Amino acid sequence: MPVERHEDRTPSAAQDVFAEALAAYHPPQGMTEKHRRIVEAALRIFAQKGYAGTSTAEIAREAGVAEATIFRHYKAKKDLLLSLVAPLMARLVGPVAVRSAAEIAGDPSLSLEEMLRRLIRDRLHFALENAPRFRILLQESFFHPELRDALWRGIWQQIHDVVAAALRQRMERGEIRPVDLEVAVRVLVSGVASFILPRLMGLQAPVADDEKEIAATVDILLKGLLQGPAGAAAGVPADETTGGPQGRPDTEA
Amino acid sequence: MPVERHEDRTPSAAQDVFAEALAAYHPPQGMTEKHRRIVEAALRIFAQKGYAGTSTAEIAREAGVAEATIFRHYKAKKDLLLSLVAPLMARLVGPVAVRSAAEIAGDPSLSLEEMLRRLIRDRLHFALENAPRFRILLQESFFHPELRDALWRGIWQQIHDVVAAALRQRMERGEIRPVDLEVAVRVLVSGVASFILPRLMGLQAPVADDEKEIAATVDILLKGLLQGPAGAAAGVPADETTGGPQGRPDTEA
DNA sequence: AATGTGAGTGAGTGATTACTTACATCCGGC
DNA sequence: GCCGGATGTAAGTAATCACTCACTCACATT
Numbered sequence: 095m096p097v098e099r100h101e102d103r104t105p106s107a108a109q110d111v112f113a114e115a116l117a118a119y120h121p122p123q124g125m126t127e128k129h130r131r132i133v134e135a136a137l138r139i140f141a142q143k144g145y146a147g148t149s150t151a152e153i154a155r156e157a158g159v160a161e162a163t164i165f166r167h168y169k170a171k172k173d174l175l176l177s178l179v180a181p182l183m184a185r186l187v188g189p190v191a192v193r194s195a196a197e198i199a200g201d202p203s204l205s206l207e208e209m210l211r212r213l214i215r216d217r218l219h220f221a222l223e224n225a226p227r228f229r230i231l232l233q234e235s236f237f238h239p240e241l242r243d244a245l246w247r248g249i250w251q252q253i254h255d256v257v258a259a260a261l262r263q264r265m266e267r268g269e270i271r272p273v274d275l276e277v278a279v280r281v282l283v284s285g286v287a288s289f290i291l292p293r294l295m296g297l298q299a300p301v302a303d304d305e306k307e308i309a310a311t312v313d314i315l316l317k318g319l320l321q322g323p324a325g326a327a328a329g330v331p332a333d334e335t336t337g338g339p340q341g342r343p344d345t346e347a
Numbered sequence: 348m349p350v351e352r353h354e355d356r357t358p359s360a361a362q363d364v365f366a367e368a369l370a371a372y373h374p375p376q377g378m379t380e381k382h383r384r385i386v387e388a389a390l391r392i393f394a395q396k397g398y399a400g401t402s403t404a405e406i407a408r409e410a411g412v413a414e415a416t417i418f419r420h421y422k423a424k425k426d427l428l429l430s431l432v433a434p435l436m437a438r439l440v441g442p443v444a445v446r447s448a449a450e451i452a453g454d455p456s457l458s459l460e461e462m463l464r465r466l467i468r469d470r471l472h473f474a475l476e477n478a479p480r481f482r483i484l485l486q487e488s489f490f491h492p493e494l495r496d497a498l499w500r501g502i503w504q505q506i507h508d509v510v511a512a513a514l515r516q517r518m519e520r521g522e523i524r525p526v527d528l529e530v531a532v533r534v535l536v537s538g539v540a541s542f543i544l545p546r547l548m549g550l551q552a553p554v555a556d557d558e559k560e561i562a563a564t565v566d567i568l569l570k571g572l573l574q575g576p577a578g579a580a581a582g583v584p585a586d587e588t589t590g591g592p593q594g595r596p597d598t599e600a
Numbered sequence: 601a602a603t604g605t606g607a608g609t610g611a612g613t614g615a616t617t618a619c620t621t622a623c624a625t626c627c628g629g630c
Numbered sequence: 631g632c633c634g635g636a637t638g639t640a641a642g643t644a645a646t647c648a649c650t651c652a653c654t655c656a657c658a659t660t
Contacts, residue, residue, distance in 0.1 A: 126637070144490045147399035150618060160639045165619060167637095206573070229489075236486040236548075237397045246550055261572075270572045277563040278572060284541030288533050295489075297499055310530040318571030319514075319523045319531060320459070379607070403648060413609040418649060420607090 129167050131157040136174055141226040145175050145234050175234065179241065182227040187248040191220075192256070199260035206264055210312045214286050218304075221290050228294055254279055285315050382420050384410040389427055394479040398428050398487050428487065432494065435480040440501040444473075445509070452513035459517060463565045467539050471557075474543050481547055507532055538568050 125133070135157035139148045150171055154161040168174040185191050198204070198212050221228055235241040257279045264270050270278075289311055292298040378386070388410035392401045403424055407414040421427040438444050451457070451465045474481055488494040510532045517523050523531075542564055545551040 128638075142490075144397070144399055146397055147490055149616075151616080161618090162620080162639055162641095163637080166639090169619095171618065233486065233489040236482075237395075237400055242550075268574060271570070271574050273567055273572065274560075274563040277560060278567055280541050281538050281564060281567050282572075284537040285534050288537030288540075297495075307527075307530060310527040311534060314526055314531055314534050314571070316571045316573045317524070318567070318569045319526065319535075320569045321521060321524050381608075402646075404646080414648090415609055415611095415650080416607080419609090422649095424648065 128157070128159045128163055132159060132164055132167065132174075133178070137178055137226045137230070140175065140178065140234075141229045145171075145230075146237065175230070178227055179231045179234070182224055182231055183244055183248060185224075187252050192252055195253075196256050196259075199256045200263070202263065202267075206269060207312055207316060209260065210282075210286075210315065211308055214289055214308050214311070217286060218290050218293070221294055225294055232294075253283055257282060282315060285311055381410070381412045381416060385412060385417055385420065385427075386431070390431055390479045390483070393428065393431065393487075394482045398424075398483075399490070428483070431480060432484045432487070435477055435484060436497055436501060438477075440505050445505055448506075449509050449512075452509045453516070455516065455520075459522060460565055460569060462513065463535075463539075463568065464561055467542055467561050467564070470539060471543050471546070474547055478547055485547075506536055510535060535568060538564055 132153065135153050136148075139153060139156060150164055151161055153174075154164055164171075164174065168177065194216065195213065198209060198216060201209065204212070231241065231245065235245045258275055261270065261275060261278055261282075265272060265275075289308070385406065388406050389401075392406055392409060403417055404414055406427075407417055417424075417427065421430065447469070448466065451462060451469060454462065457465070484494065484498060488498045511528055514523065514528060514531055514535075518525060518528075542561070
């Protein structure tokens with residue numbers, strides 16, 4: 095990058111990026127006050143203007159520290175970026191998240207419907223909790239091949255494997271039709287993503303009722319759009335503007 | 348933006364961006380050789396490194412012109428960016444594209460299945476034809492509110508209206524179940540997007556057969572995943588790795 | 601032949617870039 | 631008291647940023 099000119103001179107943020115960044119990542123409580131404010135400012139400004147569109151001077155100004163203080167903690171600007179997304183990556187592909195998702199997806203006692211609802215709720219909650227980090231990871235993966243690879247190989251493959259396994263299990267039990275697994279995973283995940291991404295990006299009109307929308311989304315994904323051959327549909331009626339007590343505000347943590 | 352420091356001094360790329368950019372857009376045949384090469388270089392490099400990550404010096408070098416030549420044709424760097432995405436926006440929301448999509452979506456003689464297949468083929472073709480412009484519009488809409496608004500208000504609303512109208516029509520005819528229209532549109536469009544976006548981003552493993560995947564996607568969107576209550580499913584069998592002559596390589600232009 | 605015009609450019613402009621260096625200040629262990 | 635490491639910063643550094651200026655050149659109109 096010509097705009098980031100010293101970038102490739104330092105070997106700091108070069109090869110096996112995440113091993114290094116994860117090692118360098120110390121949790122918030124080990125940080126000094128100023129260090130914490132640098133991270134917060136960077137998180138906020140990167141999410142808004144992007145990595146290449148943000149100068150270290152602005153981060154320092156916004157954090158109320160001297161510019162050199164940033165480089166006391168990070169060898170290069172890019173290391174700061176990586177330190178922001180690395181913990182998110184770790185939580186996404188780490189054993190905790192995978193086990194949590196796999197537990198939901200693999201639980202045979204859950205109806206497919208309930209499983210999908212929980213998955214959407216679970217991921218929506220997680221995404222909104224880490225919204226700025228998610229946004230940065232997403233938008234910067236356009237420009238940084240290492241991030242794109244990590245996102246693709248790490249996160250997508252994880253999601254894919256968990257969902258595919260759950261679908262295969264239920265397909266063998268005859269619960270779902272024998273559709274192409276890859277396509278089914280793609281459609282399912284994109285349906286969930288269409289729920290989460292607009293909220294993550296700050297688009298999205300004021301939503302009336304998340305639970306109702308989740309139920310309707312799952313309903314369509316499971317039963318399709320077509321009129322059943324024998325009046326099969328028994329799910330959410332959903333005549334567009336109905337606001338009756340049909341959502342389910344109970345549900346677990 | 349501190350990185351783009353002169354940006355807000357010039358009133359050139361300020362308010363009603365697209366009116367201006369569209370007016371300034373002259374089709375390729377009216378360009379000089381060097382101007383054309385500037386546009387091509389910018390298209391290529393912006394798509395790869397992003398607007399903020401690309402310097403005018405690099406564009407000039409890559410185009411084989413002097414840096415000042417860029418500013419002979421564009422008042423500011425941002426005007427160059429807008430001139431790249433404006434024609435795409437115009438074609439997306441303009442009467443041609445809307446009529447084409449609306450014709451497909453509104454044609455009552457088409458089966459819902461065939462309509463969706465044509466829509467996917469049509470949009471996939473269009474997206475791949477304009478891949479760099481699409482990519483730039485998508486990635487820069489994270490950072491430029493005017494682009495985000497245009498993409499949201501213009502393109503999404505167009506898509507939404509066309510698809511919603513088609514669905515409502517078929518819902519009134521009893522062809523599809525009475526589901527929530529907004530949710531149905533969202534799931535449908537995201538299913539199509541999940542088909543197009545990975546190809547646009549250069550992700551996506553080498554795909555065996557587009558037609559087969561389109562058919563399988565449409566099948567799932569229409570009939571859902573669940574086993575029908577009376578063995579209803581009659582669509583694509585799709586036992587994961589079957590490669591037999593079941594795709595439909597006929598289909599129109 | 602004089603004049604005008606748009607394309608094109610070499611050589612700048614001052615501001616800003618990521619990053620460094622040298623030098624303080626703090627704080628806990630001896 | 632004194633040392634050593636970690637934290638913080640003012641004041642740089644050379645390179646690069648978007649953009650401008652003064653100018654040439656080719657060509658068209660008169």
